[in-house]
Amino acid sequence: MGITELKLPEMIQYREHQIASKSLTRKLGIELPFMVYAMDAGESISNEQSTLTRLLQVIDGILTIQVGTVRYQVPAGEMMMVPANTLHELRADQRCQFMQFETK
Template sequence: MIVPQLIKLVDEIQYRDHQIASKSFTHKLGIVLPFVLYALDAGESISNEQSTLTRLFEVVDGTLTVVTDHPIQVQTGEVLVIPANTLHEIRADQRCKFVQLETK
């Protein structure tokens, strides 16, 4: 049985020098759709990718740059919605923690 949980996302993952760290919450929360927390060190990126699902990126620390046709900066507390099948790149010009949630 899943019970209500309060999760302070910014504290759930730590930065690693010159690396990308990730932590999945899908199993812990008992959900089907992907829910992953990332911590990117400054200068790290995730090359062009796309998903058959809509992706939501919520920044919990720092600023994230997502490039589709043009760069979009997502600040702490903001959510960016990337439609399904949209090619995009993720960059951290400064350290950044964000949640990536995928939905139909």
């Protein structure tokens, strides 16, 4: 497979009152999950966990990640790592786009 250019902000569009997601795993020919998301303000993904470590890179806006009672505000250009088997919630207090890569 050759070099592939990804323009992440253009790959996923915001949808009013929804969460949009797109898997890039097959397109890139990789084994581990790689997704991009666009979350409208007020949307959330709650009580989520994975057997893999998650790397969340914010592309646009601010993503709130809550682990237990601790909230992390992750702005565009920053990344957060969520350890494997950690119950967490993802929330968009304002519109945000982010990519999620899972690794061992």
